[in-house]
Structures are given as C-alpha cells and as structure tokens.
Amino acid sequence: MTKKNVNKPNWLSLINIDSVYSSDMQRKAFSLFTMIGISIVVIAVLVFLNYKVYSPILTASLIIVNITNISCSIYFIRTGNLQVVALISMSIVCMMFVALVYTGGKDNTALYWLMFYPVVTFASLGVRLGAWLGFTLLFSCIVILYGPDFGQVSYGDVEKTRFIASFSMVFLFSFIGEYFRHKSHMAIADITLEQKQDAYTDPLTGIANRRFITSHFLKLAQTRPEQYLPFSILLIDLDNFKSLNDTHGHDFGDTVLIEFTKLLESQFLATALKARYGGEEFVVILPQVTVATATVIANKFREAVAGHVIFTDDKQRISITCSIGISQVNKVTDYDDSLKQADEALYSAKAAGRNSVVSN
Ligand SMILES: Nc1nc2c(ncn2[C@@H]2O[C@H](COP(=O)(O)OP(=O)(O)OP(=O)(O)O)[C@@H](O)[C@H]2O)c(=O)[nH]1
Incomplete structure (x- = not known):
C-alpha cells in the first residue's frame, strides 16, 4: 500500500517529544547548578579567609556574585526559567573573573580559576551564547594582560602566553563539542518526532x-x-x-x-x-x-x-x-x-x- 498523504497535518502538532527536550534541560541545569553550588562554597571560603588580603573591589564583587547566584537559584526554583538564570549567572561569573584577573587574586593566581568557564558556559547556555560569553572573557583577559596600564596587576610573560593558549584551547574544544552535540541532539529529536508521527499516522489516508x-x-x-x-x-x-x-x-x-x-x-x-x-x-x-x-x-x-x-x-x-x-x-x-x-x-x-x- 503506497503512502498517499492528503491531509493538512494539524493534528500532528499535538504530538510532542517533551521527554527528549527535558533530558537536555536536565543536563544544562545539572552543569549550571553544579557550578553555582561549587562557586557559592568556594567564594564564601575565599572571602572568609582572605578578605584582609583581597582588594575591596575584589571582595565586593565576590560577595555580589554569591548573592546573585543564590537569587538565581531561588528564581529558577520558582519559575523553572533556566535560560535566564544561566545567562545572568554566567554573565556575573564572567564579570567576576574579569575583576579577578584585573586584581590578580591571592598571590596573582587569578588565571588558574578561569579554565572551567568555557566548559560550563557552553554546557548551560548552548553554542551561541556560550561563544559570546567565552569570547568576551577571553578578549577582556587579552586586554588586561597585554593592554595599556590602567591599574591592573602584571603577570609574567610565560604565564600570560600559556594562559591565553590553554584558555583558547579549552574554549575551542568546548565550542566544537557543544556544536556537534547540539547538532546530533537535534537530528535525534527530529528522527524521534518523525517516528512518533509515523506510528500515529494511517499510511493510506x-x-x-x-x-x-x-x-x-x-x-x-x-x-x-x-x-x-x-x-x-x-x-x-x-x-x-x-x-x-x-x-x-x-x-x-x-x-x-x-x-x-x-x-x-x-x-x-x-x-x-x-x-x-x-x-x-x-x-x-x-x-x-x-x-x-x-x-x-x-x-x-x-x-x-x-x-x-x-x-x-x-x-x-x-x-x-x-x-x-x-x-x-x-x-x-x-x-x-x-x-x-x-x-x-x-x-x-x-x-x-x-x-x-x-x-x-
Ligand atoms: N480498498 C480497501 N478495502 C478495504 C480496506 N480495508 C478494509 N477494506 C474492505 O472493506 C470491506 C468491509 O466490508 P464489510 O465489513 O462487510 O462492510 P460493508 O460491505 O461496508 O457493509 P456494511 O458496513 O454493513 O455497510 C471489506 O471488503 C474489506 O476488505 C482498505 O484499506 N482498502
């Protein structure tokens, strides 16, 4: 029996594959809130132990980051709006890292903390927003490390080049990973929807x-x-x-x-x-x-x-x-x-x- 579709498929719009999308949402939420949980604890401990060593601007920005992260978590629990929470959290973390690199942190160790940022940004925000935020942080670091003196601490030449090289690598591979993961996820979602629609369609009519x-x-x-x-x-x-x-x-x-x-x-x-x-x-x-x-x-x-x-x-x-x-x-x-x-x-x-x- 040949397939002869003669109908407007308006009823097909009632078929969904929410379970496929919700597992992807869980992945994003898990990445984001793992980072938020870790950062709340680490920042609280760092501020508590080093508030005398840190500059006031760094201490203030760390406290703001923690308050924002806690507010974002409460907002997510109330609304379930992961994209907004992820965008706010990752933007705030980006600004905090810029402040951290500017001030150098304890013993000028700021650069080490930045490496996980592209991984979490891509995982929680997807390719486009992840690329924008990751690039913003990379660009800001380049300006702080190699730009004119506007009050920032100075880092060693070897440390600067190694940091830029390794951060760029993490950024690039996180981008490639997220881009193809998203592509294959969408392909699987399309196939799943198509199969479900086929299973519910009478082939003749x-x-x-x-x-x-x-x-x-x-x-x-x-x-x-x-x-x-x-x-x-x-x-x-x-x-x-x-x-x-x-x-x-x-x-x-x-x-x-x-x-x-x-x-x-x-x-x-x-x-x-x-x-x-x-x-x-x-x-x-x-x-x-x-x-x-x-x-x-x-x-x-x-x-x-x-x-x-x-x-x-x-x-x-x-x-x-x-x-x-x-x-x-x-x-x-x-x-x-x-x-x-x-x-x-x-x-x-x-x-x-x-x-x-x-x-x-
Ligand atoms: N062409 C065609 N015939 C089909 C299809 N599916 C079922 N039929 C035929 O539909 C006919 C149904 O016959 P019956 O159940 O006796 O019903 P009827 O002749 O319409 O009699 P009443 O329902 O009592 O009016 C059978 O001859 C089936 O072979 C199909 O996909 N295509």
Missing part, C-alpha cells in the same frame, strides 16, 4: 490512526480536560464498501477512502480530530461538543457524503453513503464504554437501513 487516539489523545485530554471535555465520538462506517470493492476493484476502494478522508477534513472544523479506526471505519472526536450538537453536525456530514460524486477511471459516477453512531464522553476513563455505546448506535444505524445517524 494520512490522517491519525487508532493508536493516536488511544495512546496519545486520551492522555492529552486527561491532562487538559478544560480544553477537550466533554467530547462527542462519531463512529463512521462506509455503507456496502465490500460490494464497491468487489465491483470496482480494491484500488478504487482505496481512492474512495482517500476521497472520504478529504470530505472529513473539509466538512469538520480543524479542531475536530479525525482518525481512521481500521478498514472503512473512521472516528471523529468533537471536543467540547455535546451529543445533541454532534447529532446535527453528523447529519450535515452524512448529507455531504451522500451528495458527493466520485468518478471511476472509466468515468462512471459513484455515490457513497455512510452510517454514524454517536456517544458523549464526560470523563476520559469512560472512553471505552462510550465507544461501545457509539458502536451500538452505529449498529442500529446500519440496521435502520444505512445512510443514517443514531446517537446513544
């Missing part, structure tokens, strides 16, 4: 399949009841489809199923969920629609189907009809029972002579 409703949609309705409940189920079955297949061939039967799907898409609103349940049976879910309104909508659709003409390859005009059973779902846990009721209603519609709508 391109609309959702039964698995989409039972494995995905019901969970969605459970988590966002205000958006979907109560909803009506329309169980729709083409009439005498076997004889159509027998008379005009299986390929023409497929064409009818595709044409019928086009009618589903054009006659129901985009918010209605249309799925092929199997064979010549379809389900339409009308969110926030009661059974009474659904019956009116279903009758209009039934008339549209009956009035639609499909041409065979040899230009014969073929009309089809459908029977519809309807029920209402008030709680997601009632879905199976309501589907059974819709099935019974459909059976009654067939028994009543087909091309009719029965609600339960």
Whole structure:
C-alpha cells in the first residue's frame, strides 16, 4: 500500500517529544547548578579567609556574585526559567573573573580559576551564547594582560602566553563539542518526532490512526480536560464498501477512502480530530461538543457524503453513503464504554437501513 498523504497535518502538532527536550534541560541545569553550588562554597571560603588580603573591589564583587547566584537559584526554583538564570549567572561569573584577573587574586593566581568557564558556559547556555560569553572573557583577559596600564596587576610573560593558549584551547574544544552535540541532539529529536508521527499516522489516508487516539489523545485530554471535555465520538462506517470493492476493484476502494478522508477534513472544523479506526471505519472526536450538537453536525456530514460524486477511471459516477453512531464522553476513563455505546448506535444505524445517524 503506497503512502498517499492528503491531509493538512494539524493534528500532528499535538504530538510532542517533551521527554527528549527535558533530558537536555536536565543536563544544562545539572552543569549550571553544579557550578553555582561549587562557586557559592568556594567564594564564601575565599572571602572568609582572605578578605584582609583581597582588594575591596575584589571582595565586593565576590560577595555580589554569591548573592546573585543564590537569587538565581531561588528564581529558577520558582519559575523553572533556566535560560535566564544561566545567562545572568554566567554573565556575573564572567564579570567576576574579569575583576579577578584585573586584581590578580591571592598571590596573582587569578588565571588558574578561569579554565572551567568555557566548559560550563557552553554546557548551560548552548553554542551561541556560550561563544559570546567565552569570547568576551577571553578578549577582556587579552586586554588586561597585554593592554595599556590602567591599574591592573602584571603577570609574567610565560604565564600570560600559556594562559591565553590553554584558555583558547579549552574554549575551542568546548565550542566544537557543544556544536556537534547540539547538532546530533537535534537530528535525534527530529528522527524521534518523525517516528512518533509515523506510528500515529494511517499510511493510506494520512490522517491519525487508532493508536493516536488511544495512546496519545486520551492522555492529552486527561491532562487538559478544560480544553477537550466533554467530547462527542462519531463512529463512521462506509455503507456496502465490500460490494464497491468487489465491483470496482480494491484500488478504487482505496481512492474512495482517500476521497472520504478529504470530505472529513473539509466538512469538520480543524479542531475536530479525525482518525481512521481500521478498514472503512473512521472516528471523529468533537471536543467540547455535546451529543445533541454532534447529532446535527453528523447529519450535515452524512448529507455531504451522500451528495458527493466520485468518478471511476472509466468515468462512471459513484455515490457513497455512510452510517454514524454517536456517544458523549464526560470523563476520559469512560472512553471505552462510550465507544461501545457509539458502536451500538452505529449498529442500529446500519440496521435502520444505512445512510443514517443514531446517537446513544
Ligand atoms: N480498498 C480497501 N478495502 C478495504 C480496506 N480495508 C478494509 N477494506 C474492505 O472493506 C470491506 C468491509 O466490508 P464489510 O465489513 O462487510 O462492510 P460493508 O460491505 O461496508 O457493509 P456494511 O458496513 O454493513 O455497510 C471489506 O471488503 C474489506 O476488505 C482498505 O484499506 N482498502
């Protein structure tokens, strides 16, 4: 059976791969808060032990860094906004390092503390922002180390060149690592989404399949009841489809199923969920629609189907009809029972002579 997508895939937007993104978010948060935790402890100890040795400007900036880091952690716990917290924290740490290099720290050992900065910045902020902040720190260090005298401490020539060389290497390899990690992560995310969408798509008609409703949609309705409940189920079955297949061939039967799907898409609103349940049976879910309104909508659709003409390859005009059973779902846990009721209603519609709508 060839894949013939005939539908606007608006229902596909309901499929997500949040678990893939949330594990990446955990990685970023873990890198950032490990750094924040370590820096809070190290800075507190350094200030406590060396406040007499440090210049006032260095002591003040270290205290500001710690206050900012603690505030950022509280803000993250309250809002979950990791990107903002990471940007503020890493910018403040960058400024602190500039102040540290400017003043030299204890025994002019400032440069040793900077090495981990590119690694954490790329891990917590990604390629672009990581590159900007890492480059800002590198550039500031070059100005302080090699620029004109504006009050900064002086470092030995060997120490300066070794620092710039090793910091640049860490920066470069952190950039390469993060760039390709991000690229492969996005590729995996795309494949995961595509596979999930494929698993939920009916290959012939391109609309959702039964698995989409039972494995995905019901969970969605459970988590966002205000958006979907109560909803009506329309169980729709083409009439005498076997004889159509027998008379005009299986390929023409497929064409009818595709044409019928086009009618589903054009006659129901985009918010209605249309799925092929199997064979010549379809389900339409009308969110926030009661059974009474659904019956009116279903009758209009039934008339549209009956009035639609499909041409065979040899230009014969073929009309089809459908029977519809309807029920209402008030709680997601009632879905199976309501589907059974819709099935019974459909059976009654067939028994009543087909091309009719029965609600339960
Ligand atoms: N062309 C085509 N036919 C299919 C497909 N899936 C199921 N069918 C056919 O659909 C027909 C369903 O037949 P029945 O269940 O007897 O239903 P019906 O002939 O529509 O009769 P009523 O439902 O009672 O009106 C069978 O002949 C199946 O082979 C498909 O993907 N393509």
